Amino acid sequence: MKTFLGIPDDSFIRGKIPMTKQEIRILTIAKLCLPEDGVIADIGAGTGSISIEAALQMPKGHVFSIERKQEGIDLIKANSAKFEVNNITVIEAEAPDGMAELPELDAAVIGGSGSKLSPILDLLDRKLKHGARLVLNCVTLQTISQASDWLRKAKEEYIYEIIQVQVNRWDQIGLYDMAKALNPIFILTAVKK
């Protein structure tokens, strides 16, 4: 099983839960600047695709994946088995529940926050080491705005950047390469000073 960053989407065992697409997963992992022996949290881990890629990039590190839905939890475990990943711990909870037990973190990624972004950020703030990175992926105006608001209030402690990434695939349909849009994703990266 190769462990290049950028596992194709269809290599993951998938259910009905939306999965972060390959290009966004690649950018997310890169923005996290994962140390080889890092300890990170994946909040709202969904199918676990980001957890898996992170775990593969950190053979001496550890990923704590928090997910509330049983289907997601099962997928994370199934994908961990498929990709022979042993350094993921699944926490079955709806964040911020389950976060108190986390150790100090080198990085955190938020893929889903229910409607509890602020308490999640408050708790992460206590866990993230100086220099740690936080990456948030989202598709809603409200989530990115709330994250920006939180970081602006914490501007003594964090610097951040926001990008919005839109990937169009060009499907091969007969003689043509035809545009097929994917939904644009906001990727916020914050660094704790």
Next chain:
Amino acid sequence: MKTFLGIPDDSFIRGKIPMTKQEIRILTIAKLCLPEDGVIADIGAGTGSISIEAALQMPKGHVFSIERKQEGIDLIKANSAKFEVNNITVIEAEAPDGMAELPELDAAVIGGSGSKLSPILDLLDRKLKHGARLVLNCVTLQTISQASDWLRKAKEEYIYEIIQVQVNRWDQIGLYDMAKALNPIFILTAVKK
């Protein structure tokens, strides 16, 4: 029945044929610079949504809509009835067939060209008046490239611009405005000198 430019998508009678979305339709009509008494052709008219909007903007003008599929032809007629439009003539043919009979044109729009873009452009070239505008909408690399190639060869006679427009809708899902991408469209506008 109001006749503002920009009829909502769901006001049209629609079948299974893909329909140009409202924003692209608005930009297409604007780029055509339709004279009130203009004579235009809509090649590959599909559901007729562009023909209808053009006809409504040219109460003293006329639209020739060329469409090969029976479903499309029926939809153009049904939409003409719904919007009380009397200045559309449907030509049941696969362009460039059916184009020889067209009169001189003030403008033309190409929404679909099968794989016959070059002969369609050659024929339109003979019909378009000086100062006439040609607008082509497409979603494939090959179509926009071929159109650009054709226009570059005809650069003594035409000037053109190409834009690519991507519209993301932000659907209201509970407490959130959530991004939903539409496919990006190339809009080529050429003016005959």
Next chain:
Amino acid sequence: MKTFLGIPDDSFIRGKIPMTKQEIRILTIAKLCLPEDGVIADIGAGTGSISIEAALQMPKGHVFSIERKQEGIDLIKANSAKFEVNNITVIEAEAPDGMAELPELDAAVIGGSGSKLSPILDLLDRKLKHGARLVLNCVTLQTISQASDWLRKAKEEYIYEIIQVQVNRWDQIGLYDMAKALNPIFILTAVKK
């Protein structure tokens, strides 16, 4: 002087104030559904490009253009003269100042709101007729979020849609058509019930 919707950007007299680009202007005017004899307000009118297009589309109507900067005011007047438009009244103020004197409105467009979006929306709410349309163009997360928040609180009175439009121009550089991005714009359209 032709009065097609969609005046080319370089036909306007321009200063250093950023100007809404042609495609966004076209979509904005279309979303406003301007009645021929409508009365509308253009808040933060900038160079007046939207005011001019609206005035040309409403030969029997009237546009009140509110602009705080002297350069903007001068440009609106210069462009009104150039396009022979007589149905624009410039109000030299920083909105919401200057808005109390507005008559009842068929539509309003907000192109700039300083940091006073909420009081501007509160005042417009008193001026907009039932069925009137409000279109807001913006390039910041905060403005679109605040507008969405305001409309969600007023959901008994308004329905709204948000789109984000990104236009890429393909400049002709030698043998190539080369992509040049324009900044993406949020266009919010609200209809008062």
Next chain:
Amino acid sequence: MKTFLGIPDDSFIRGKIPMTKQEIRILTIAKLCLPEDGVIADIGAGTGSISIEAALQMPKGHVFSIERKQEGIDLIKANSAKFEVNNITVIEAEAPDGMAELPELDAAVIGGSGSKLSPILDLLDRKLKHGARLVLNCVTLQTISQASDWLRKAKEEYIYEIIQVQVNRWDQIGLYDMAKALNPIFILTAVKK
């Protein structure tokens, strides 16, 4: 010097030559699936930013960077020194010149092809191993179309995907996060069967 994938743009020594932006560089490297001991070619290496990132990802591998402009060659060398990279060989030539001497390749990236894409692809075809990956970045319709044409003719030997990636940065301007578009980039990835 850290060697995470995704060196910030402003860490590179830059001249007037356009540089691939960080997010596109990250995706390019990921799509290349670089083996740790791989041998790759970077055609039209420009400032060398992709060569540097590739070299850092392949500590036991080697990068051949072909660049025609003296400014580019100087920048590649300066950046190699800055990032303490010893596994880059600069070939001072305008591709396809200089390519005949390349060894068998595990991967190739084309960042610039002048107007010589076809002969470059023909030559690469002879150098790429089975299973090797070719990634082409471009911003013009003609280059992506020509590459697609070439690959469609070689469809017995290659599979390919095309994506178009658009990144919008949200700059922090006072109280606002404001959209700033980057030009959209086509990223073509081909795998030799």
